[in-house]
Amino acid sequence: MKKFILSIAIFFLCYVQSFSHVEHYKVYNYLEYELFRNDKSIGFHKYEFNRDGDNLLIKSEVSFKITKLGVDLYKYFAKSEENYTKGLFKSYSSKTKQNKKDRYVNIEFNPTDDNLIIDGSSYKGKASKDFIVGTWWNHEIIKAKAQISGISGRIIDQTVTFLGKEEIKIGDKTYKTLHFNFKSSDETLPDSKKLNTDIWYEEDTYLWVRAAFEKTGYWEYRIKKVN
Numbered sequence: 001m002k003k004f005i006l007s008i009a010i011f012f013l014c015y016v017q018s019f020s021h022v023e024h025y026k027v028y029n030y031l032e033y034e035l036f037r038n039d040k041s042i043g044f045h046k047y048e049f050n051r052d053g054d055n056l057l058i059k060s061e062v063s064f065k066i067t068k069l070g071v072d073l074y075k076y077f078a079k080s081e082e083n084y085t086k087g088l089f090k091s092y093s094s095k096t097k098q099n100k101k102d103r104y105v106n107i108e109f110n111p112t113d114d115n116l117i118i119d120g121s122s123y124k125g126k127a128s129k130d131f132i133v134g135t136w137w138n139h140e141i142i143k144a145k146a147q148i149s150g151i152s153g154r155i156i157d158q159t160v161t162f163l164g165k166e167e168i169k170i171g172d173k174t175y176k177t178l179h180f181n182f183k184s185s186d187e188t189l190p191d192s193k194k195l196n197t198d199i200w201y202e203e204d205t206y207l208w209v210r211a212a213f214e215k216t217g218y219w220e221y222r223i224k225k226v227n
Contacts, residue, residue, distance in 0.1 A: 025049060025056075025137075026051075028049055028207075028226060028227070029048070029049050029227050030046070030047065030048055030049070030225065030226070030227040031046070031047040031049075031137065031207075031208075031223070031225070031226055031227075032044060032045070032046045032047075032223075032224045032225040032226075033045040033046075033221045033222060033223055033224055034221070034222050034224045035062075035064050035219070035220070035221055036219065036220045036221075036222065037064075037066065037217045037218070037219050038217045038218055039218070039220075042064045042065060042066060043062070043063050043064020043065065043076070044061075044062070044063060044064070044224075045060070045061070045062045045221060046060065046061045046062075047059070047060050047137060048060075054085055054086045055083070055084070055085050056083070056084040056085075056087075057081060057082070057083055058081070058082040058083075058084075058137075059079075059080070059081055060078075060079065060080045060081075060082070060094075060135065061078070061079050062076065062077065062078045062079075063076065063077045063078075064076050074098075074099060075097075075098075075099055076096070076097070076098055076099075077096070077097045078094055078095065078096040078097070078151065079094065079095055080092065080093060080094035080095075080135070080150060081093050081094075082133065082135065088109075089109055089129070089133075090108070090109055091106075091107060091108045091109065092105070092106075092107040092133050092150070093105065093106045093107070094150055094151065096151045096152075102121075103120075103121045103122075103151050103152045104120065104121050104152075105118065105119070105120035105121065105122075105148075105149065105150065105151065105152055105153035106118075106119045106120070106153075107119075107120075107133065107148065107153065109129060110126075113126075114129055115127065115128065115129055116128065116129055116131065116148075118148065118153045118155075119153065120149070120152045120153020120154070121151075121152045121153065122149065122152035122153055122154040123149075123152065123153040123154050123155060124153070127146075127148060127155055128145075128146070130144060130145065131144055131145070131146045131147060131148050131155065132144040132147050132148070133147070133148050133150050134147035134148060134149055134150050134156070135150050136199060136208050136211055136221075137208050139201050139206040139208070141160075141182075142160050142162075142180055143160075144158065144160075145157065145158070146158055147182075147195075154193075156184060156195050157184065157185035157186055158182050158183065158184060158185055158195060159182075159183050159184075159185050160180055160181070160182055160183075161180065161181045161183070162178070162179070162180055163179040163180065163181055163198075164178075164179055165177070165178060165179070165203065166178075166179045166200065168200055168209070168210060170209065170210065170222045170223055171222075171224075175200070175202050175209050175210075176202065176203045176204070177200040177201060177202055177203055177209060177210070178200070178201050178202075178203055179198065179199075179200050180198070180199050180200075180201070181196070181197070181198050181199075182195055182196070182197045182198075182199065183195055183196050184196070196213060196214070197211060197212070197213040198211065198212045198213065199211050207223070207226070208223070209222075209223045210222055210223065
């Protein structure tokens with residue numbers, strides 16, 4: 001019972017403070033994560049934070065490949081841009097190459113009707129401004145009822161569970177973290193489309209430090225470099 005109450009208290013604290021979470025990233029200019037599959041390094045994910053007055057532009061690049069006996073079985077590359085003004089979301093765009101398949105999404109905030117407009121390879125239409133693009137760096141995602149795929153624009157209704165405080169070691173550094181699990185709310189989805197991802201954020205800074213999920217192997221993002 002005490003553990004349950006503590007979980008609720010910590011989650012509420014995160015909920016209140018996350019409204020200004022973009023502001024927490026004002027000290028960062030660059031984040032880099034190493035991507036592992038079955039504990040083997042296969043690629044990277046990089047973020048660049050560029051500021052101009054009240055405007056924040058985040059550029060992201062992801063690249064990885066799965067090989068066997070020297071043959072490339074799967075290749076993935078994506079670039080994206082995310083824009084904020086005074087900490088408020090303005091737009092997001094990405095282009096992704098999965099082997100020979102192209103995917104994209106463009107998302108803009110429409111101040112006229114206070115909604116998001118999505119033009120993606122999997123979804124086109126409106127969405128609530130409270131939905132968060134699923135790029136994981138933004139800790140506000142823990143309070144969103146749904147996340148938007150940063151690859152195709154698909155809307156994923158989610159249930160977020162706080163699993164507790166954990167110390168995790170990455171390289172030679174130990175992080176005090178808050179551990180969350182993200183699952184699809186819709187249990188009727190096929191397994192290939194279901195969300196089931198664990199995310200760890202540093203307790204004091206809300207810095208995203210690790211992600212893990214199972215999908216034809218055990219995948220992990222581990223923080224590698226921070227500037």
